[in-house]
Amino acid sequence: MKQIDRLKALGLFDSRVPRYTSYPTAPLFSAEIGAAEQARALQQLDPDVPVSVYLHIPFCERLCWFCACRTQGTQTLSPVESYLDTLVKEIRQVGTLLPKGVRMGRMHWGGGTPTILTPPMIGRLAQAVKSVFAQTEDWEFSVEIDPTLVDRDKIAALAAEGMNRASIGIQDFDPLVQQAIGRMQPFEVTRSCVDDLRVAGIRSLNADLVYGLPHQSEVRMADTVDKVLSLDPDRMALFGYAHVPWVAKRQKLIKEDSLPDDQARFQLAGLAAARFAVAGYEAIGIDHFAKPTDRLAQAARHGQLRRNFQGYTDDACPTLIGFGASSISRFNGGYLQNAAATPAYIERVEAGQLAAARGYLMTPEDRLRGRAIEMLMCDFRLDRAELARGHGTAAAALDDILQALAERFGDLLRLTDEALEILPEGRPLTRIIASAFDAHTPEGVRYSQAS
Ligand SMILES: C[S@@+](CC[C@H](N)C(=O)[O-])C[C@H]1O[C@@H](n2cnc3c(N)ncnc32)[C@H](O)[C@@H]1O
Ligand code: SF4
Numbered sequence: 001m002k003q004i005d006r007l008k009a010l011g012l013f014d015s016r017v018p019r020y021t022s023y024p025t026a027p028l029f030s031a032e033i034g035a036a037e038q039a040r041a042l043q044q045l046d047p048d049v050p051v052s053v054y055l056h057i058p059f060c061e062r063l064c065w066f067c068a069c070r071t072q073g074t075q076t077l078s079p080v081e082s083y084l085d086t087l088v089k090e091i092r093q094v095g096t097l098l099p100k101g102v103r104m105g106r107m108h109w110g111g112g113t114p115t116i117l118t119p120p121m122i123g124r125l126a127q128a129v130k131s132v133f134a135q136t137e138d139w140e141f142s143v144e145i146d147p148t149l150v151d152r153d154k155i156a157a158l159a160a161e162g163m164n165r166a167s168i169g170i171q172d173f174d175p176l177v178q179q180a181i182g183r184m185q186p187f188e189v190t191r192s193c194v195d196d197l198r199v200a201g202i203r204s205l206n207a208d209l210v211y212g213l214p215h216q217s218e219v220r221m222a223d224t225v226d227k228v229l230s231l232d233p234d235r236m237a238l239f240g241y242a243h244v245p246w247v248a249k250r251q252k253l254i255k256e257d258s259l260p261d262d263q264a265r266f267q268l269a270g271l272a273a274a275r276f277a278v279a280g281y282e283a284i285g286i287d288h289f290a291k292p293t294d295r296l297a298q299a300a301r302h303g304q305l306r307r308n309f310q311g312y313t314d315d316a317c318p319t320l321i322g323f324g325a326s327s328i329s330r331f332n333g334g335y336l337q338n339a340a341a342t343p344a345y346i347e348r349v350e351a352g353q354l355a356a357a358r359g360y361l362m363t364p365e366d367r368l369r370g371r372a373i374e375m376l377m378c379d380f381r382l383d384r385a386e387l388a389r390g391h392g393t394a395a396a397a398l399d400d401i402l403q404a405l406a407e408r409f410g411d412l413l414r415l416t417d418e419a420l421e422i423l424p425e426g427r428p429l430t431r432i433i434a435s436a437f438d439a440h441t442p443e444g445v446r447y448s449q450a451s
Pocket of ligand 2: 061062064067111112113146
């Protein structure tokens with residue numbers, strides 16, 4: 001049987017499984033956990049351990065048809081301004097509960113499009129965060145940037161606040177593909193954004209690409225990859241297009257008969273990955289690539305790669321505090337998510353309440369399973385000794401799953417007393433293999449396909 005037929009028989013194209021940016025996944029969060037748990041978690045933080053901070057800006061000037069992010073299109077700045085007022089209030093509110101001296105090791109602004117903010121708004125928001133959290137010496141500040149909605153003044157304002165990492169959305173450079181996804185983005189505009197970011201001193205630049213988009217072909221994909229490589233990014237994310245029109249209604253604008261079929265998607269992903277490898281990038285986890293000198297690649301080599309809501313990270317901070325509508329926070333005890341709809345979020349904060357509206361408290365078994373899933377998603381290797389060290393005899397509860405996986409996936413896996421390894425030929429099935437450790441199946445949730 002050809003490799004692709006074998007992977008197909010094992011569910012590559014039919015399985016609908018999470019991307020495991022958390023475990024348990026967000027659909028499991030419950031409305032019974034919220035502001036009270038948030039207050040307690042904030043008050044109990046250890047001031048000696050730095051935290052990571054995430055700020056969500058759920059606005060875009062244009063709404064790309066392919067995009068599944070929760071964001072609102074706006075042609076004026078007035079909704080952004082009033083959202084910013086609330087965001088600053090939320091930051092101050094959280095600040096009143098924090099023990100003295102909590103520092104931040106990382107700050108990330110995502111969206112939506114954070115670069116919809118004007119330079120004065122950028123300064124106001126950054127100062128609000130800095131007034132609550134002191135920065136560690138090696139503080140990192142990263143921002144998601146839409147190259148068509150940024151200029152030198154905005155980049156200068158972000159750099160003045162300490163931005164040292166950036167991520168730009170590219171998706172695809174081919175005009176036909178761009179037209180079909182409602183996202184026109186000339187190469188020259190992207191090139192000049194990258195030049196401005198480098199001049200501003202960005203030390204790590206990520207580019208987002210997507211395979212499986214309408215009209216993508218091997219020739220077009222090769223051209224996009226070459227253009228992206230000419231921009232010399234330090235990292236790249238290559239996401240499979242998640243076509244989920246039942247969640248992201250605007251995807252109904254995408255003509256389904258223009259989408260590459262399952263086999264073509266698989267080939268497009270393989271083509272891009274092969275070209276990245278030839279250019280000297282290391283494959284990181286299921287969908288990232290990085291220069292060997294980049295911190296993500298170094299973390300992967302040393303078994304220090306982690307999975308979080310932004311995908312892969314070398315961030316070692318155990319606590320993530322999310323601000324803004326729909327932001328997710330991670331504390332020692334579990335997860336909390338702010339009210340997801342922007343009006344509901346604003347209402348809560350303006351009423352003086354904490355913004356968390358849903359959450360999940362982790363059990364010891366969740367931690368064990370979550371770490372098993374994270375190891376597979378990050379390292380393609382579940383280290384049995386590490387699980388036993390961290391979780392004691394409870395780790396043996398996973399033995400039956402390990403055996404069942406070894407039987408089902410045969411020589412695509414290697415099971416020894418030390419570890420379960422996913423061998424290179426089996427790696428396209430990683431999400432499916434990891435899902436064997438997932439004890440929760442939320443009702444009524446339809447995930448995107450696993451490839
Ligand atoms: C918040 S956006 C990026 C920042 C900025 N708004 C921009 O467009 O340049 C995050 C990324 O999620 C990815 N993404 C969004 N919708 C997706 C989908 N349906 N399938 C796969 N990836 C998707 C895209 O690669 C996108 O760049
Ligand atoms: S891809 Fe970026 S700019 Fe386009 S809708 Fe999504 S978040 Fe907004």
